[in-house]
Amino acid sequence: MAEYLRNAWYMFGWEQDIGQELVSKTILGRQVLVMRSSDGSLSAMDDRCPHRFAPLSMGRRQGDTIACRYHGLVFDSSGQCVHNPFSDLIPPGCKVTTYPLEVKHRGVWLWMGDAEAADPGFIPDFSFLDEPGHLLSTFHIGADYRLIIDNLMDLSHIEFLHTDSFGGGGSILHGELSVREEHPYIYALWEMDNIAPPPWATAMVEPGAKVDHWLDMRWSAPGSLLIEIGLTGAGAPREPGIIPPLLGAHILTPETDTSSHYFYSTAPAAQSPVDPDAPKGVSALEDEDKPMLEAIQRAMGDAEFWSLRPAILSVDTGSVRVRRRLAKMISDEQKATFETA
Ligand code: FES
């Protein structure tokens, strides 16, 4: 059973995808319900009635309350039972656990730990999404979220795994990885200077011209990543570049120990002159990353990552730094909980 960082913001979904219907998802192994009230506000609670544990998402909406479908107890958006069909008395403790919820940068973020510590200032900066035009998508991968972080913090796999989508055409092998920290972020920057353009960019560059290309991935705990993709003439300033630096969100929320919600954004078509997936009709994420990560998860079973004694390559510097940081944050949190208990 994986241990999760509790005092952290996890993305539940994109705000645009939550309408009047109750939305229930498994987050960190718990079934969580998000409801939108008539004033437009959102609230999150366990999707479990405190009486006989029926999922409240199977219940009936009655205005801004939910009536449990099993025996009719009614709960408001604060999780409080407000009606008992069998008595005027509300049983003591008849309350559903709720979670702090914030809407920021078009995402719905939940805090699964100590509610007193839930500071919206800790939500990572994805303010570029507040600009119009970014396409927001939701995806699912049957793998531990840390395997997906490994995948994103080490983009060398482009050269081998993404050959049928956008591919690297050898560009990645001319790159150099550097890892830097700017609290609370860890960055893995892959820089490819003075190279022949990768295949997806050849049409944008004069024949024979060289380019500088970079992929800068930013991680913040537990699983929020932001990529900047840039391409400019060799030795030329990074902006405006041949393409302006493109930003993309890759936000991971553990569903269970072996599955993850994956929320991502795609740059507006006006900014991105190429659709990397288009040339061969193969989706890098769906057809290449997902099957590989799910196969890795099956190969690992429920073994703990380090217990398998993985070989470490130089390209792993960013992903290993993140794994260690995350593990330390989780163990520090558990120690603090233990000491205050
Ligand atoms: S299980 Fe919900 S009222 Fe009984």
Ligand SMILES: [Fe+2]
């Ligand atoms: Fe990938």
